[in-house]
Amino acid sequence: MKIALITDAWHPQVNGVVRTLSAVITELRGRGHEIAVISPDLFRSIPAPSYPEIRLALAGQRSIARRLERFAPDTIHIATEGPLGWAARGYCMRRNLPFTTAYHTQFPEYMARRCSISAGWFWPLIRRFHAPATRIMVSTDTIRGQLSDQNIGPLHHWSRGVATDVFHPDHPPPDLFFHLPRPIQLYVGRVAVEKNIEAFLSNPHPGTKVVVGDGPALEKLRAKFSDTHFLGRRAGDELAACYAGADVFVFPSRTDTFGLVMIEALACGTPVAAYPVPGPLDVLAGGGGVMADNLGDAIAGALQLNRDACHRIGGAFTWEASADQFLSGLAPIPQERGAPAFAHHPAPG
Numbered sequence: 001m002k003i004a005l006i007t008d009a010w011h012p013q014v015n016g017v018v019r020t021l022s023a024v025i026t027e028l029r030g031r032g033h034e035i036a037v038i039s040p041d042l043f044r045s046i047p048a049p050s051y052p053e054i055r056l057a058l059a060g061q062r063s064i065a066r067r068l069e070r071f072a073p074d075t076i077h078i079a080t081e082g083p084l085g086w087a088a089r090g091y092c093m094r095r096n097l098p099f100t101t102a103y104h105t106q107f108p109e110y111m112a113r114r115c116s117i118s119a120g121w122f123w124p125l126i127r128r129f130h131a132p133a134t135r136i137m138v139s140t141d142t143i144r145g146q147l148s149d150q151n152i153g154p155l156h157h158w159s160r161g162v163a164t165d166v167f168h169p170d171h172p173p174p175d176l177f178f179h180l181p182r183p184i185q186l187y188v189g190r191v192a193v194e195k196n197i198e199a200f201l202s203n204p205h206p207g208t209k210v211v212v213g214d215g216p217a218l219e220k221l222r223a224k225f226s227d228t229h230f231l232g233r234r235a236g237d238e239l240a241a242c243y244a245g246a247d248v249f250v251f252p253s254r255t256d257t258f259g260l261v262m263i264e265a266l267a268c269g270t271p272v273a274a275y276p277v278p279g280p281l282d283v284l285a286g287g288g289g290v291m292a293d294n295l296g297d298a299i300a301g302a303l304q305l306n307r308d309a310c311h312r313i314g315g316a317f318t319w320e321a322s323a324d325q326f327l328s329g330l331a332p333i334p335q336e337r338g339a340p341a342f343a344h345h346p347a348p349g
Contacts, residue, residue, distance in 0.1 A: 001033050001034070001074045001075065001327075001330075001332075002033075002034045002036070002071065002072065002073045002074045002075075003028065003033055003034070003035050003036070003073060003074065003075055003076075003077065003330070004036050004038065004067075004068055004071055004073035004075070004076045004077070005021065005025070005035055005036065005037050005038070005077050005079060006038045006039075006064070006076070006077070006078045006079060006080075006084050006085060006088040007021055007037065007038070007039050007078075007079040007080050007084065007085075008039075008040060008056070008057065008079075008080040008081075008082025008083060008084045008085055009021070009054075009079070009080050009082075009104075010037065010039035010040060010041060011039075011041070013053065013054060014190070014213075014214070014233060014235075015189075015190055016104070016160075016189075016256070016258065016259070016260040016261070017079070017080065017104045017105065019260060020104070020160055020260060020322075021037075021079060023161060023163070023319045023322070024319065024322055024323050024326055025037065026319075027319050027320060027322075027323040028323055028326075028327070031323075036067070036071040036073065038064065038067050038068075038084060038088070039057075039084070040055045040056070040057040040084065041055075042057075042059075042067070043057040043058055043059040043063060043084075044057070044058045044059075045057045045058060046058065052216070053214075053215065053216065056082065056083050057082075057083050057084050058083075059083065059084060059087055060087050061087050061090050061091045061094070063087070064084070064087045064088050064091050065091050068088075068091065073333065074332055074333060075098075075099075075100075075330040075331060075332050075333060076088070076092060076097060076098075076099040076100070076331075076333070077099065077100045077101070077102070077326075077330060078092075078099055078100070078101045078102075078133075079101070079102050079104065080102075080104065080105075081101075081107060081125075081126065081129045085101075085129070086129070089101075089129065089132065092132070093132055097333055098134045098331040098332075098333060098334075099132075099133060099134065099331060100133055100134055100135045100136070100137060100156075100329060100330055100331050101129070101130050101133040101135075101136050101137070102136065102137040102138070102158065103126075103130070103136055103137070103138050103143060103147060103152075103257060104139075104257060105255075105256075105257060106143075106255045106256065106257055106278070107122060107126055108120070108121075108122035108123050108126060109194075109254070109255040123150050126150070126152065127150060127151065127152055130152050131152075134154075134331035135154055135155070135156040135329050135331060136152060136153065136154070136155050136156065137155075137156050137157075137158035137325075137326070137329050138155050138156070138157065138158065138257070139157075139158060139159055139160060139257050139258040139282075140159075140257065140258060140278065140279065140281075140282035140283070141157075141282055142278040142279075142281050142282050143257045143258075143278055143282075144157070146278065156325075156328075156329035157325060157329075158322065158325045158326050158329060159258075159317065159321065159322055159325060160258050160260050160263065160317060160322055161263075161317050161318045161319030161320070161321065161322040162260075162263045162264050162266075162267045162314055162315070162317050162318070162319070163319065164267055164315050164318075166236060166237065166240050167240050167243065167264045167267040167268050167314070168240070168244075168267060168268060168269075168311070168315075169244050169268050169269035169307065169311050170244070171237060171240045171241040171243075171244040171245070171268070172241060172244075172245075173241060173244065173245025174238075174241050174242060174245055176229065176231075177245040177246075180208040180210075180229070181206075181207055181208050182207055182208070182247055183206075183207040183208075183247035183248060183299075183303055184207060184208050184210060184245065184246045184247050184248075185200070185205065185207055185208065185209050185210070185246065185247065185248050185250050185273075185299060186210045186211075186212065186242060186243065186246035186248070186249050186250065186265070186270070187200055187209075187210070187211045187212070187213070187249075187250050187251075187252070188211075188212040188213055188234075188239065188242065188243070188249070188261045188264075188265070189212075189213050189253070189261050190213055190214075190215045191211065191213045191214055191215030191216070191217050191218040191221065192215040192216055192217050193216075193217055194253070194255050195215075195217075195252065195253045195255075196252040196253050196254055196255075197211065197217070197221060197252060198221065198224075199252045199295055200250045200252040200295060201221065201224075201225040201228055202225075203295050203296050203299070204296065205296045205299045205300065207247070208229065209225070209227070209228045209229070210228070210229045210231060210242070210246065211228055211229070211230045211231065212231050212232070212233070212234050212239065212242050213232075213233060214232055214233050218230065239264075240264075240268055243264060243265045243267075243268035243270050244268040244269060244270065246265075246270050247270070247303060248270065248271055248272070248273055248299055248302045248303050249261070249262065249265035249266075249270045249271070249272045249273070249302075250272075250273045250274070250295070250298075250299060251272055251273070251274040251275075251279075251280060252274070252275065252295060253277075253279065254275055254277045256278070256279040257278060257279060258279050258282070258283065259274075259279040259280065259283055262274070262279070262280065262283045262284070262289070263283060263314045263317045264314070265310075265314070266288045266289075266310045266311065266313050266314025266315075267311060267314030267315050267317075268311070268314070269307040269308065269310050269311040269314075270307065270310060271288060271289055271290070271302040271303070271305040271307065271310050272284060272288060272289030272290075272302060272310075273289065273290055273291075273292075273295065273298035273299040273301070273302040274289060274290075274291050274298060275291060275292070275293065275295065275298070276291040276292065276293065286313055287305075287309060287310075287313055288305065288309065288310045288313040288314065289302055289305070289310075290302040290305070
C-alpha cells in the first residue's frame with residue numbers, strides 16, 4: 001500500500017509525535033508498505049512564535065498537490081493540525097478524497113497554557129479541522145471520551161509502543177547516578193511550559209531531580225532550580241540507561257494525550273509518578289505507577305512498586321500492535337479516484 005503521511009511535526013524535532021510516526025513508519029516499511037512523508041523540511045519554513053525549535057512550513061494546497069499527485073497514494077493520513085495539515089485537508093476536500101487524521105496533542109489545553117486563554121476558545125477550530133475526516137485516530141479511552149464530549153468523531157483507537165530491544169532494565173546507570181543522593185527522580189521530554197516541569201522541580205520530596213531533554217524553558221528552569229541536574233538530550237542506549245538508573249520516573253504533564261516516555265520508563269523497570277489526568281489514567285490503569293493530585297504523594301507511592309512488574313507492563317506495548325491499529329484505521333481511496341485520477345487532474349491554484 002502507498003501511504004501519504006502529512007505531518008507538521010518531524011525531524012529534527014524530538015517529541016512523542018515524531019517518535020511515534022517514525023516508529024510506525026519503520027514498522028510499515030518493514031512490511032513492504034511505501035510511505036511518503038510530507039513534512040516541514042521539504043518547504044521553506046519559519047520558526048513558531050515562542051518555540052523556535054518548531055518550524056512552520058510555508059506551503060499551500062498547490063505545493064501539497066504536486067507531491068501527492070506525483071506519489072499517487074492509496075490512502076492519505078494527516079497527522080497534525082498545523083499549516084501542512086490544513087493545506088492537505090483543503091486539498092482532499094476539494095478533490096473529495098477520503099483521509100484520516102489523528103489527535104496527538106491536547107491542542108486547546110496546550111494553547112491555553114502558552115497563551116493564558118481559555119481552552120474553550122480553541123475547540124471549535126479542532127472540530128472544524130477533524131470534521132471531514134473519515135476517522136480520527138486517538139491513543140487512549142480517556143481522550144476518546146473527551147473528543148466525544150466535544151462532538152468530534154468517528155474515532156479509532158491507535159495506541160503506542162516501545163522498542164524493547166533498546167528500553168529494558170539491563171542498562172548500567174550513567175556514571176553520574178552513582179554519585180547522586182537517592183532516590184533519583186527523572187523527567188524525560190520536551191522542556192517547555194506546557195509540560196508542567198516546574199511542578200516536579202519545586203516538589204520537596206528528598207533525593208535528586210534529573211531532567212533529560214531540551215526546549216524553550218530550559219535556561220529559565222536551569223537558573224531557577226540550580227540543584228537539578230539538566231542532562232540535555234539523550235537517545236537510544238544513553239536514554240535507556242537514564243530510565244533504568246532512576247528510582248522513579250516523574251510525569252508532571254497535564255496536557256498529553258498519551259505520554260510515550262511513561263512506557264519507555266516502565267519497560268526499563270522504573271515506576272511512574274503522575275497526576276490523575278489523561279495519559280496517565282490510561283497508561284497506568286494496569287499498574288506500574290501511582291497517580292495523585294499531590295505529586296509528592298505519587299512519587300512516594302511509586303517508589304514502593306515492584307520494578308519487575310513495571311518492566312512487564314511497559315513491555316506489553318509494542319510497535320507491531322500500534323502499526324496494526326494504524327493500518328486498520330486508514331481510509332483507502334476508491335480505485336476510480338486513486339492513482340489514475342491523481343495523474344489526470346491539475347493541481348489547484
